[in-house]
Amino acid sequence: MNVHANATVTRAEVEDFLYHEAALLDEWRLKEWEGILADDATYYVPPNDDLDGGHKDTLYIISDDRERIRQRVIRVLDPNCHAEFPRSRLCRLITNVRITGVEGDLVHASSNFSCYRYRRYQREFVYVGVYKHTLRKSAEGFKIKERRVLLAAHELGQLGSVSFIL
Amino acid sequence: MTGARSFVVDDREKGIFLLDREALVSDDVLRGEMRNIFAKCWIYVGHGSELKRNGDFHTRKVAGRPVIFARDGKGQVRCHFNTCRHRGALVCTERKGNTRRFNCVYHGWIYNNDGSMARVPGDEAYTAAFDQSTFGLKAPARFEQYRDFWFMNLDPDAPALVDYLGKATDYIDLVVEQSPSATMEVLAGTQEYDVNANWKLMVENSVDDYHLPSTHSTWLNYMANSGVKVEPPKDPSLVLPTHGLAIDLGNGHFTTDNVNFRGRPVAAWIPIYGEDAKPEMAAIREELVQRVGPDRAKRICDTNRNLVIFPNLVINDGSSVTIRTFFPDGANRMHVTAWALGPVEESESARARRLDAFLTFYGPGGFATPDDVEALELVQQGLANYSDDRWSEMSRGMGREGEQLNSDEHHLRTFWRHWNKMMTEAL
Numbered sequence: 001m002n003v004h005a006n007a008t009v010t011r012a013e014v015e016d017f018l019y020h021e022a023a024l025l026d027e028w029r030l031k032e033w034e035g036i037l038a039d040d041a042t043y044y045v046p047p048n049d050d051l052d053g054g055h056k057d058t059l060y061i062i063s064d065d066r067e068r069i070r071q072r073v074i075r076v077l078d079p080n081c082h083a084e085f086p087r088s089r090l091c092r093l094i095t096n097v098r099i100t101g102v103e104g105d106l107v108h109a110s111s112n113f114s115c116y117r118y119r120r121y122q123r124e125f126v127y128v129g130v131y132k133h134t135l136r137k138s139a140e141g142f143k144i145k146e147r148r149v150l151l152a153a154h155e156l157g158q159l160g161s162v163s164f165i166l
Numbered sequence: 167m168t169g170a171r172s173f174v175v176d177d178r179e180k181g182i183f184l185l186d187r188e189a190l191v192s193d194d195v196l197r198g199e200m201r202n203i204f205a206k207c208w209i210y211v212g213h214g215s216e217l218k219r220n221g222d223f224h225t226r227k228v229a230g231r232p233v234i235f236a237r238d239g240k241g242q243v244r245c246h247f248n249t250c251r252h253r254g255a256l257v258c259t260e261r262k263g264n265t266r267r268f269n270c271v272y273h274g275w276i277y278n279n280d281g282s283m284a285r286v287p288g289d290e291a292y293t294a295a296f297d298q299s300t301f302g303l304k305a306p307a308r309f310e311q312y313r314d315f316w317f318m319n320l321d322p323d324a325p326a327l328v329d330y331l332g333k334a335t336d337y338i339d340l341v342v343e344q345s346p347s348a349t350m351e352v353l354a355g356t357q358e359y360d361v362n363a364n365w366k367l368m369v370e371n372s373v374d375d376y377h378l379p380s381t382h383s384t385w386l387n388y389m390a391n392s393g394v395k396v397e398p399p400k401d402p403s404l405v406l407p408t409h410g411l412a413i414d415l416g417n418g419h420f421t422t423d424n425v426n427f428r429g430r431p432v433a434a435w436i437p438i439y440g441e442d443a444k445p446e447m448a449a450i451r452e453e454l455v456q457r458v459g460p461d462r463a464k465r466i467c468d469t470n471r472n473l474v475i476f477p478n479l480v481i482n483d484g485s486s487v488t489i490r491t492f493f494p495d496g497a498n499r500m501h502v503t504a505w506a507l508g509p510v511e512e513s514e515s516a517r518a519r520r521l522d523a524f525l526t527f528y529g530p531g532g533f534a535t536p537d538d539v540e541a542l543e544l545v546q547q548g549l550a551n552y553s554d555d556r557w558s559e560m561s562r563g564m565g566r567e568g569e570q571l572n573s574d575e576h577h578l579r580t581f582w583r584h585w586n587k588m589m590t591e592a593l
Contacts, residue, residue: 046355050354
């Protein structure tokens with residue numbers, strides 16, 4: 001991987017994209033969010049105790065291919081998704097954005113996040129960790145090829161479920 | 167102290183069963199449970215496959231006790247209390263690893279991985295009355311295994327584990343036989359999450375098939391979207407697409423035993439697995455037929471079973487195989503730990519399919535478990551009214567003769583009768 005191979009990608013572009021994605025997720029505009037996913041997009045949340053394990057031999061929290069993401073969006077937008085009805089109010093802060101590699105049309109980006117999730121009765125959950133995005137760049141802009149969410153907590157514990165798109 | 171009153175109304179003549187909701191909210195009840203249940207029953211600690219090499223260990227909390235689950239230098243699986251004999255500090259602070267010795271960081275007392283005392287620094291300062299050899303790590307009174315599922319018991323007078331498990335062993339066997347060598351292993355990756363609800367609500371939820379259509383309609387939609395037939399049956403007494411039973415296994419253990427409709431890695435194909443998986447899954451089934459015969463193979467592949475070992479071990483042999491245990495943290499919260507279990511000789515593709523199937527339903531990011539968690543938390547929140555709305559209703563199916571249905575509440579009553587007996591007949 002060569003960080004400087006593609007001089008046309010700037011951190012500001014990647015930041016703008018990640019902030020846009022965060023807004024779509026926080027505002028539950030998940031159909032629009034699907035619009036910025038590549039056709040081969042994947043979404044992974046590895047287990048807290050084995051962040052480096054592969055999803056084919058390690059029990060993940062979430063390991064979605066594109067079709068599973070589509071089904072997940074159908075589910076979480078359904079009022080019968082009880083874990084998210086009424087919907088959590090979400091607010092995520094993204095910082096420490098770095099381009100960690102460029103390979104052809106693929107851009108690897110790392111960022112730190114805090115995702116605040118509020119449920120009724122002022123129950124507050126703070127998910128903290130690192131996003132690892134692989135973005136595919138085209139004339140129309142970026143599409144997400146992979147998003148991988150690495151949680152900093154030793155265990156999910158009081159965070160309970162990952163019932164929304166983290 | 168709560169006293170020896172009954173927490174249930176069990177009127178078999180009228181067919182009414184009620185549970186006093188104080189059982190789900192009271193700190194006194196929880197103290198009673200720690201004494202009368204968690205200190206008397208066989209409590210699951212871990213699976214031998216988590217300790218592959220001599221010296222491997224995991225630290226965990228079991229029934230509120232910090233323990234070290236370890237394989238010693240000679241290969242013996244052990245359970246030590248993770249507490250220094252000197253002043254009581256944890257002697258192992260890592261989650262897992264491999265070691266010959268456990269060192270207390272406070273004054274440097276050192277223990278061998280078989281629990282025996284290795285060294286007390288500056289031991290010349292003690293009198294002759296101080297016998298260093300007696301200062302090995304303490305261990306639960308009993309520690310036994312059935313097919314590599316290891317349990318501890320704090321009661322030296324408890325029956326042998328295999329007698330305690332009784333008829334439940336048949337259902338553990340149905341899981342273990344999925345491996346050609348009868349060797350299952352816990353896979354990497356642990357799901358650990360809290361539920362703000364009384365631990366006994368998870369016992370109920372793990373076998374309660376009545377809730378499936380209402381709590382899990384989004385999962386049923388997902389199954390339907392993926393080509394699985396999920397229409398409810400013609401028989402109005404059934405709520406699931408297929409017939410299922412609730413079975414009392416004695417000693418407080420019970421299971422569901424359902425005709426499968428949801429796909430099983432061993433070995434019932436559904437479209438989610440993909441066309442590519444068909445030949446391999448056919449081969450897995452054929453191997454079973456050859457090894458255990460067609461009837462037993464059908465039993466393994468075409469039924470799914472959620473087994474509860476009293477009080478708090480659940481083995482879900484459904485969309486995948488899970489081991490799930492949970493412990494109270496106060497009357498209103500529990501810590502849940504879940505693992506995936508698979509045959510050691512499974513191919514890479516079969517292993518990947520098993521893990522993927524797990525996530526279609528189970529776990530904190532699954533398509534079903536988060537809604538179970540929500541339902542249990544809604545119960546706990548609603549139970550704040552318990553003093554004015556005292557009784558939970560659990561009579562469903564009570565008039566039914568003979569076979570009991572998974573979508574009734576026979577198995578829940580089985581749990582609560584046994585729990586009530588242990589709580590009220592204890593000294």
